[in-house]
Amino acid sequence: MKTRSNRKAYLYIYRVRILKSLAYRFDVYGNILMQCIIMFASAFFWKALYQNADRVQGVGVDSMLVYTVISTMMSVLFMTGVEQRVMDSVKKGTVATDMLKPVRLFGMYFFEDLGNITALIFQNMLPIFLIGSFCIALPKATTIGDFLLFLPSMIMAFAINWLLAACFSMWSFTAINMGPMLQVKKHVIRLLSGSIIPMWFFPGWLASVLNVLPFVYIYQLPLDIYIGKCDLEDVLPRMGIQFGWVCVLFILFVLLEKRVTEKVLIQGG
Numbered sequence: 161m162k163t164r165s166n167r168k169a170y171l172y173i174y175r176v177r178i179l180k181s182l183a184y185r186f187d188v189y190g191n192i193l194m195q196c197i198i199m200f201a202s203a204f205f206w207k208a209l210y211q212n213a214d215r216v217q218g219v220g221v222d223s224m225l226v227y228t229v230i231s232t233m234m235s236v237l238f239m240t241g242v243e244q245r246v247m248d249s250v251k252k253g254t255v256a257t258d259m260l261k262p263v264r265l266f267g268m269y270f271f272e273d274l275g276n277i278t279a280l281i282f283q284n285m286l287p288i289f290l291i292g293s294f295c296i297a298l299p300k301a302t303t304i305g306d307f308l309l310f311l312p313s314m315i316m317a318f319a320i321n322w323l324l325a326a327c328f329s330m331w332s333f334t335a336i337n338m339g340p341m342l343q344v345k346k347h348v349i350r351l352l353s354g355s356i357i358p359m360w361f362f363p364g365w366l367a368s369v370l371n372v373l374p375f376v377y378i379y380q381l382p383l384d385i386y387i388g389k390c391d392l393e394d395v396l397p398r399m400g401i402q403f404g405w406v407c408v409l410f411i412l413f414v415l416l417e418k419r420v421t422e423k424v425l426i427q428g429g
Contacts, residue, residue: 169263170271177275181283188283191236195288199232202356203296217360222297223387229292229299230386231355231379234314236285237277238321238378242269246329247338259421266326266417273322302388309395313382316402321378323409324349330416354380360389374409377402 203225210221219227246269249255259265292299301307328345332338350356353375359367370376381398384390390398 173271174275177272178279181276181279202228225297226299233285240325242325243329247332250332310386317378317382319406353378374405
């Protein structure tokens with residue numbers, strides 16, 4: 161009965177967050193404008209780079225334009241609010257009472273983010289898809305097989321991104337102001353994950369280092385799969401590593417959550 165009650169509570173949180181997200185239309189227009197500026201700037205950059213070359217690192221200009229549109233759409237899905245929510249709760253001193261609610265604190269934040277993303281799919285991602293399709297390139301996967309592999313990789317990429325955000329948010333319990341750190345973390349992940357510049361344009365030694373870290377499995381791997389950059393023999397081991405990072409980050413998240421919960425409930429914040 162308790163599990164069923166918790167499930168209803170999470171679904172309620174999910175629905176409320178969708179309705180709340182749909183109410184802020186001005187923020188939606190601002191986000192669409194910002195994402196489109198980045199998308200068009202990237203597209204113009206790749207067109208200029210490929211002006212005198214048919215292919216770079218085995219990838220043609222058409223694939224790079226698809227890469228740009230899909231990357232921009234993915235950035236909408238990877239918007240997380242868990243860090244800001246934790247920071248606000250700690251600042252206001254409400255985090256202890258939030259932990260006493262009949263749902264898990266980070267479970268509540270997770271379903272809030274899911275609700276927000278659901279609204280963003282229609283508010284932001286769909287307009288970006290239409291604008292990108294008409295003005296840049298139709299973001300069509302190379303093959304149906306690539307698209308089918310892209311979907312589970314995309315889900316694991318979302319899990320890695322959210323778990324990183326959740327783990328990072330727990331610094332709020334020791335840091336006075338997380339605002340600047342959140343901005344640095346956001347831009348570092350975009351830069352080192354292949355969202356803006358693919359890994360194959362990085363120096364070999366740096367790309368080798370980054371392939372060990374979880375960031376490339378947020379954007380680079382799903383995008384490589386989508387544009388057909390890597391074959392099946394290469395994709396499956398990389399997806400195995402991606403799944404491994406999901407497991408590692410989930411274990412780290414559980415350990416940090418337990419430590420933070422004990423600290424708050426014992427010391428009162």
